[in-house]
Amino acid sequence: MPMSQSFKGRLFPITEQLVEHYGTPFHIYDEVGIRETGEALKQLFSGVAGFREYYAVKALPNPAILKLMFDMGFGFDCSSIGELSLSRQIGARGEQIMFTSNNTDQTEFQIAAEEGGCVLNLDDISLIEKVPVFPELICFRYNPGPRRTGNVIIGNPVEAKYGLSHEQVVAAYHLAQQRGAKRFGLHTMVASNELDYNYMVETARMLLEITELVESELGIKFEFVNIGGGLGIPYQPDQDPLDIDSLAAEIESLFSAFQKKHGYVPRMYMESGRFMTGPHGVLVTSAINHKDIYRNYIGVDACMSALMRPALYGAYHHIDVVGKENVAKDHIYDVSGSLCENNDKFAVQRELPKIDEGDILVIHDTGAHGHAMGFQYNAKLRPKELLLRADGSVELIRREETLADYFATLNFTEDHFLPAQAKG
Numbered sequence: 001m002p003m004s005q006s007f008k009g010r011l012f013p014i015t016e017q018l019v020e021h022y023g024t025p026f027h028i029y030d031e032v033g034i035r036e037t038g039e040a041l042k043q044l045f046s047g048v049a050g051f052r053e054y055y056a057v058k059a060l061p062n063p064a065i066l067k068l069m070f071d072m073g074f075g076f077d078c079s080s081i082g083e084l085s086l087s088r089q090i091g092a093r094g095e096q097i098m099f100t101s102n103n104t105d106q107t108e109f110q111i112a113a114e115e116g117g118c119v120l121n122l123d124d125i126s127l128i129e130k131v132p133v134f135p136e137l138i139c140f141r142y143n144p145g146p147r148r149t150g151n152v153i154i155g156n157p158v159e160a161k162y163g164l165s166h167e168q169v170v171a172a173y174h175l176a177q178q179r180g181a182k183r184f185g186l187h188t189m190v191a192s193n194e195l196d197y198n199y200m201v202e203t204a205r206m207l208l209e210i211t212e213l214v215e216s217e218l219g220i221k222f223e224f225v226n227i228g229g230g231l232g233i234p235y236q237p238d239q240d241p242l243d244i245d246s247l248a249a250e251i252e253s254l255f256s257a258f259q260k261k262h263g264y265v266p267r268m269y270m271e272s273g274r275f276m277t278g279p280h281g282v283l284v285t286s287a288i289n290h291k292d293i294y295r296n297y298i299g300v301d302a303c304m305s306a307l308m309r310p311a312l313y314g315a316y317h318h319i320d321v322v323g324k325e326n327v328a329k330d331h332i333y334d335v336s337g338s339l340c341e342n343n344d345k346f347a348v349q350r351e352l353p354k355i356d357e358g359d360i361l362v363i364h365d366t367g368a369h370g371h372a373m374g375f376q377y378n379a380k381l382r383p384k385e386l387l388l389r390a391d392g393s394v395e396l397i398r399r400e401e402t403l404a405d406y407f408a409t410l411n412f413t414e415d416h417f418l419p420a421q422a423k424g
Contacts, residue, residue: 002234002235002236002237002279002317002318002364002365003279003282003318003320003362003364003365004030004033004279004280006032006033007030007032007033007279007280007282007388008320010030010032010388010392011028011030011282011362011388012320012322012325012362014394015284015322015360015362016322016360018284018386018394019284019286019360022384022386022396024284024285024286024301024302024360024383025283025284025285025286025300025301025302025306025383026283026284026383026384026385026386026400027281027282027283027284027306027366027367027370027371027383027384027385027386028281028282028284028385028386028387028388028394029060029065029277029280029281029367029385029386029387029388029397030280030281030367030388031068031387031388031389031390032388032390033279033280034065034068034276034277034280034367035068035072035390037275037276037277037279037280038053038068038069038072038074038276039072040244041053041244041272041275041276042072042073044244044245044248045248045251045252045268047248047252048248048251048252048255048268049255049259049265049267049268050224050266050267050268051267051268051269051270052073052074052075052267052268052269052270053069053072053074053075053269053270053271053272053276054074054075054076054077054097054098054226054269054270054271055069055074055075055076055077055271055272055273055276056077056229056271056272056273056274056276057076057077057078057079057083057086057087057273058077058079058080058083058273058369058372059273059274059276059277059278059367059368059369059372060273060277060281060367060368060370060371060372061082061083061086061372062371062385062397062398063086063089063090063397064387064395064397065277065387065397066086066087066090066092067090069276070090070091070092075092075095075096075097075098075269076092076096076097076098077098077100077229077271077273078097078098078099078100078101078118079099079100079101079102080101080108081107081108081111081112084097084099084111084112084118088115093115093116094116094117094118095118095119095137096118097118097119098118098119098121098139098187098226098269098271099112099118099119099120099121100121100123100141100187101123102123102124102162103123104123104127104130106130106132109130109131109132110132113132113133113135117135119137119139119185120135120137120138120139121139121140121141121185121187121226122138122139122140122141122172123141123162123163123164124163124164125164125168125171125172125175128172128175128176128179129175129179131179134176134179134180134181135181136180136181136182136183137181137182137183137184137185137223138176138181138183138184138185139184139185139186139187139224139226140163140164140169140172140173140176140185140186140187141162141163141164141187141188141189142163142164142166142169142186142187142188142207142210143162143163143164143165143166143188143190144166144188144190144206145165145166162189163188163189169210169213169214170213170214170217170218173214173218173220174217174218177218177220183223184214184220184221184222184223185222185223185224185225185226185266185269186207186210186211186214186222186224186225186226186266187225187226187228188203188206188207188226188227188228189228189229189230189271190203190228190230191203191228191230192229192230192232192274193230193232193233193274194230194231194232194242195232195234195239195240195241195242197242197243197244197246197247197250199230200227200230200231200247200251201247201250201251201254203227203228203230204225204227204251204254204255204268205254207225207226207227208225208254208255208258208266211225211266212262221264221266222266223266223267224266224267224268224269225266225267225268225269226268226269226270226271227251227268227269227270228270228271229270229271229272229273229274229275230272231244231247231270231272231274231275232274232275233274233275233278233279233365235315235316235317235318235364235365236316236318237318242275251268255268273368273369274368274369276368277367277368278365278366278367278368278369279364279365279367280367281365281366281367281368281370282362282363282364282365282366282367283302283306283307283362283363283366283370283383284360284361284362284363285300285301285302285306285360285361285363286300286301286358286359286360286361287299287300287355287356287357287358287359287360287361288300288301288357289357290355290356290357295332295333295334295349296331296332296333296334297333297334297335297336298333298334298335298336298352298355298361299336299337299338300335300336300337300346300361301337301338302337302346302363302383303336303337303338303339303344303380304337304339304341304343304344304345304346305337305339305374305375305376305377305378305380305381305382306337306370306371306374306382306383307346307363307366307370307371307373308373308374308375309369309370309373310345310346310347310348311341311343311344311345312373317346317347317363317364317365317366318363318364318365319335319346319347319350319352319361319362319363319364320361320362320364321352321353321355321359321360321361321362322359322360322361322362323359323360324353324354324355324359327353327354328353329351329352329353330351330353330354331351331352331353331354331355332349332350332351332352333347333349333350333352333355334347334348334349334350335347335350335352335361338380339377339378339380340378341377341378346363371383371385371398376401376406379403379406381400381401381402381403381405381406382400382401383400383401384396384398384399384400385397385398
């Protein structure tokens, strides 16, 4: 169910005050919901030895949110130097960070090795010889190719740019051994926003089978396997949530059987982003125009630069009109922003209550891949972010962008270069 009733109960009574104080648009996140989800995740997987969540920083890269994760003992899944830097800024070091980049260059490898390093999760066998100082602990990302099917968001593994092929796995770990690696992990990411828990169970089973294969060939005992992210949330009201209880129970059974068979068992990591914060964030925006042509449009003061999932994936995000939650949804609208782009719509032919200019719309489930996927096309600027604290206070955790921010990269020292062949 989009947006928990408890979050709604905390937010809706104060929304008008927040709009008066901060203006719109803004994303706001719920500390209580984030902490409850994190603690529940730890409890559910407590039967799997060494379980650890590495929060996917790309989902919501804000230091205030990362501090909540760090407080719960989580690590961080980073896919860029910027995300790595954010994680280090809030205190994460060494094996608290997993750096899973792709098309990684030498500068990135060098920065990754600084400040206590991190768990280096290599995406390609060709990168082994390119790592300047090879770490003692190494992990590889595995792409099962035709052995698994993907889903709509992440695509078919055969077509994905990520990871080692099945045929490269043993060779990759052998080359890593030759470069001095003595500790090993294994990672994969084969689904996104998956609501069928069986898919994730099979992912765990697949990784344990790959560890057996590599151990039989090279004598390696893996310290951990990382089943990646991909735990889904129900964006639509009629969708059933992921059966996380069955997922945890069946994964625990898999790891217990591995322990009995081998006398040891690797730790299990996951890197959930959407599942951790997605339902605990909303985009609050105001209706500013009403246009009737071939369709009825409600224009709001946010646009897809603040939330591009509907335009990018045709994704559904539930919408409430504050104060009209119990009013009949007897109007059909396209809810759109002001971008010069026809896909700039938060809802298409959506049944909603009658919306008047000045009404406040709350767009659900923007706590992951919402603000983070923002952009500046049309010189549109990204909105502020707020955090609804457990004590009921509200904190500004990112200001809105300004035109000065937009033009900042045009303030530079002039540099004119004449290539040699142009001299004459």
